Amino acid sequence: MSLSLLHGRRLLSSGLALLLVQLLLLQYLTCTMAEGCCPLDWLYFSSSCYFFSKTALSWDNARDWCSDRNGHLVIMHTEEEWEFVTRHSMPTFYWIGLTDERTGKWEWVNQTPYVMNSRHWKPGQPDSWTGHGMGHGDEDCAHLHSDGRLNDLHCDSRMRFVCQSHSQRSS
Numbered sequence: 001m002s003l004s005l006l007h008g009r010r011l012l013s014s015g016l017a018l019l020l021v022q023l024l025l026l027q028y029l030t031c032t033m034a035e036g037c038c039p040l041d042w043l044y045f046s047s048s049c050y051f052f053s054k055t056a057l058s059w060d061n062a063r064d065w066c067s068d069r070n071g072h073l074v075i076m077h078t079e080e081e082w083e084f085v086t087r088h089s090m091p092t093f094y095w096i097g098l099t100d101e102r103t104g105k106w107e108w109v110n111q112t113p114y115v116m117n118s119r120h121w122k123p124g125q126p127d128s129w130t131g132h133g134m135g136h137g138d139e140d141c142a143h144l145h146s147d148g149r150l151n152d153l154h155c156d157s158r159m160r161f162v163c164q165s166h167s168q169r170s171s
């Protein structure tokens with residue numbers, strides 16, 4: 001190999017290394033300065049990314065759809081989060097990560113207990129209705145109603161859903 005070819009190779013590889021560093025820096029700046037680092041079509045809020053689906057699935061299939069994308073059906077711990085999610089959900093129905101199917105007690109999809117707050121539910125809900133004609137069992141999955149309050153419904157019902165994942169934001 002000639003000296004000049006060797007030199008050219010070295011120049012090229014150091015140029016590539018410089019490009020790589022610039023790319024990483026750009027990614028870092030985009031994540032820290034802009035609207036977080038969320039996948040396309042996901043919304044950033046308070047260190048999380050949120051996806052409001054356009055298609056309708058059963059609760060189980062919605063749960064799997066979210067976890068296949070390194071997320072989970074949305075879990076809401078703060079009033080700010082409820083406010084953000086319902087602002088985007090209304091007036092459409094959406095599944096969230098809340099169910100009493102496993103233990104008969106309401107819990108989040110990651111199995112943390114849910115503290116009942118009746119202000120978040122439609123009046124008279126959850127009612128564990130059994131007249132749905134959708135096979136055995138009562139209503140075990142919670143969804144956001146048109147006014148942003150919750151109702152329990154049969155988990156085989158198909159509707160849109162909200163996924164949540166951690167953003168790549170580093171600060």
Ligand SMILES: [Ca+2]
Nearest residue numbers: 100128139140
């Ligand atoms: Ca139930």
Ligand SMILES: [Ca+2]
Nearest residue numbers: 127151152153
């Ligand atoms: Ca109900």
